[in-house]
Amino acid sequence: MPAMKWLGWALFGTLAMHARAGSPDWQEQDSWNRLFSEAGVAGTAVIYDETGQRWLVHDRERASRAYSPASTFKVFNAMAALDSGAVKDEFEVIRWDGKERMYPMWNRDHSLASGMKYSVVWFYQEMARRIGAGRMQRWLDQVGYGNHRIGGAIDMFWLDESLRISAIQQVEFLRRLANGSLPFSERAQEAVRRITIIEDAPGWILHAKTGWATHGAADGKADLGWVVGWLERDGRRWFYALNIDMPDSADAAKRLPLARQLLAEVGAFGHQP
Numbered sequence: 001m002p003a004m005k006w007l008g009w010a011l012f013g014t015l016a017m018h019a020r021a022g023s024p025d026w027q028e029q030d031s032w033n034r035l036f037s038e039a040g041v042a043g044t045a046v047i048y049d050e051t052g053q054r055w056l057v058h059d060r061e062r063a064s065r066a067y068s069p070a071s072t073f074k075v076f077n078a079m080a081a082l083d084s085g086a087v088k089d090e091f092e093v094i095r096w097d098g099k100e101r102m103y104p105m106w107n108r109d110h111s112l113a114s115g116m117k118y119s120v121v122w123f124y125q126e127m128a129r130r131i132g133a134g135r136m137q138r139w140l141d142q143v144g145y146g147n148h149r150i151g152g153a154i155d156m157f158w159l160d161e162s163l164r165i166s167a168i169q170q171v172e173f174l175r176r177l178a179n180g181s182l183p184f185s186e187r188a189q190e191a192v193r194r195i196t197i198i199e200d201a202p203g204w205i206l207h208a209k210t211g212w213a214t215h216g217a218a219d220g221k222a223d224l225g226w227v228v229g230w231l232e233r234d235g236r237r238w239f240y241a242l243n244i245d246m247p248d249s250a251d252a253a254k255r256l257p258l259a260r261q262l263l264a265e266v267g268a269f270g271h272q273p
Contacts, residue, residue: 024055025053025054025055026055026057026060027054027055027056027057028057028058028060029056029057029058029265031265032045032058032262032265033058035258035261035262035265036058036244036258039244039254039257039258040251040254041244041245041246041251041254041258042244042245043058043059043062043225043242043243043244043245044057044058044059044060044062044063044065044167044242044243045057045058045059045063045167045240045241045242045258045259045262046058046063046167046168046170046171046240046241046242047171047238047239047240047262047263047266047268048171048175048238048239048240049236049238049266049268050175050236050237050238050239051236051237056266058262062167062243063166063167063168063241064166064167064168065166066146066147066164066165066166066169067161067164067165067166067213067224067226067243068158068159068160068161068163068164068211068213068224069146069158069163069164069165069170069211069213069226070158070159070211070212070213070224070226071119071121071124071158071209071210071211071212071226072165072170072209072210072211072226072227072228073124073158073163073211074115074116074119074124074209075116075173075174075177075192075196075209075228076139076140076143076145076173077124077127077128077131077158078090078112078116078124078127078188078191078192078195079139079177079182079184079188079189079191079192080127080131080135080136080139080184081112081127081130081131082112082184082185082187082188082191082192083139083184083185083188084130084131084132084135086127086130086131087111087112087127087130089112089191090111090112090113090191090192090194090195091111091112091113092111092112093109093110093111094109094110094111094123094126095109096108096109096110096122097122099122101121101122103118105118105120106118106120106121106122110123111123112127112191112195113194113195116195116196116209117195119209119210121159125155125156126155128154128155129154129155131154132154133150133154136150136154137150139183139184140163142183143173143176143182143183143184145163145165145169145173146163146164146165146166146169147163147164147165148163149162149163149164150162150163151163159213161213167228167241167242167243168241170226170228170241171228171239171240171241174207174228174229174230174239174241175230175239177189177192177193178193178207178230178237178239193207196208196209196229198229203233203234203270204231204232204233204268204269204270205231205232205233206229206231206260207229207230207231207232208227208228208229208256208259209226209227209228209229210225210226210227210252210255210256211224211225211226211227211228212224212225212226212246212252213225213226222245222246222247223245223246223247223249223251224243224244224245224246225243225244225245225246225251225252225254225255226241226242226243226255227240227241227242227255227256227258227259228240228241228242229259231263231268231269233268233269233270234270236268238263238266238268240259240262240263242255242258242259242262244258
C-alpha cells in the first residue's frame with residue numbers, strides 16, 4: 001500500500017476513535033498489579049466500562065504497543081469471509097485436508113463457528129485464501145484494523161507479525177462490532193457476535209477469543225498470549241483486551257482466568273462467578 005494512503009487511513013482511524021470516545025478517562029489500576037503478580041505473568045490489560053465511560057488499564061504504555069493479533073484476528077477474518085462469500089454462513093462445513101496437525105480437534109471438518117471455538121488455524125487460512133489479498137486489504141483499510149498490513153502471505157500475515165494491533169485498538173474494534181458499526185454487513189456482524197460467545201450464564205454473557213503469537217527460540221522473545229472480548233450484564237457492557245508474555249507454554253492457560261479476575265475486580269459480573 002502506498003505510504004500516503006496508509007497514513008491517510010491511519011489518521012482517519014485515529015480521528016474516528018477520538019470522535020467516538022472523546023477524551024478518554026484513563027484510570028491506571030494499581031490493584032491489578034497483584035493479579036498479574038499472582039498469575040506470574042507480565043503484560044497489559046484494558047477494560048472499557050461502556051456505561052461509566054471509563055478506560056481502565058494496567059500498563060498503558062504497553063496497552064498502546066502493537067503486536068501480532070494471532071488468532072484474535074479470526075474475529076475479523078470471519079466477517080470478511082461471510083461478506084466475501086467465502087462461505088455462505090457460519091455453519092457451512094469445509095472438509096479437512098487430511099494433514100495431521102498439532103491439536104486433535106483440528107484434524108476434522110470445520111465451519112466458521114467450530115473453527116472459532118477451537119481456534120482452527122488451517123480453516124481460517126483457507127478463508128483468507130478464498131477472500132484474496134485484494135479484498136482483504138480493502139476490508140483492513142475500511143475497518144482501520146491495526147496497521148492494516150498483509151505482507152507477503154495472505155494466509156500468514158496475522159501470524160507472522162506483518163499485521164499488528166494494540167490492546168487499545170482491540171477494544172475499539174470490539175466496541176464497533178458489538179454496536180454493529182463496522183463496515184461489514186449486519187448479518188456478518190451478528191453471526192460473529194454469536195460465535196464468539198463462550199459462556200451464556202443466567203444474568204450475563206461472555207464473549208472471548210484467544211490468540212497465541214509464537215516466536216522462535218533464536219529471536220530471544222517470549223511467546224505472546226491474547227484474550228479479547230466483552231461481557232454483557234443487565235444492559236451494561238465491559239470490553240476487554242489482555243496480552244501477556246508467555247515464556248512457558250503453561251502460561252497460555254492463564255489468559256482467560258486472568259481476564260475473568262480483572263472483570264470481576266471492576267464489578268462486571270456483579271458477583272464473583
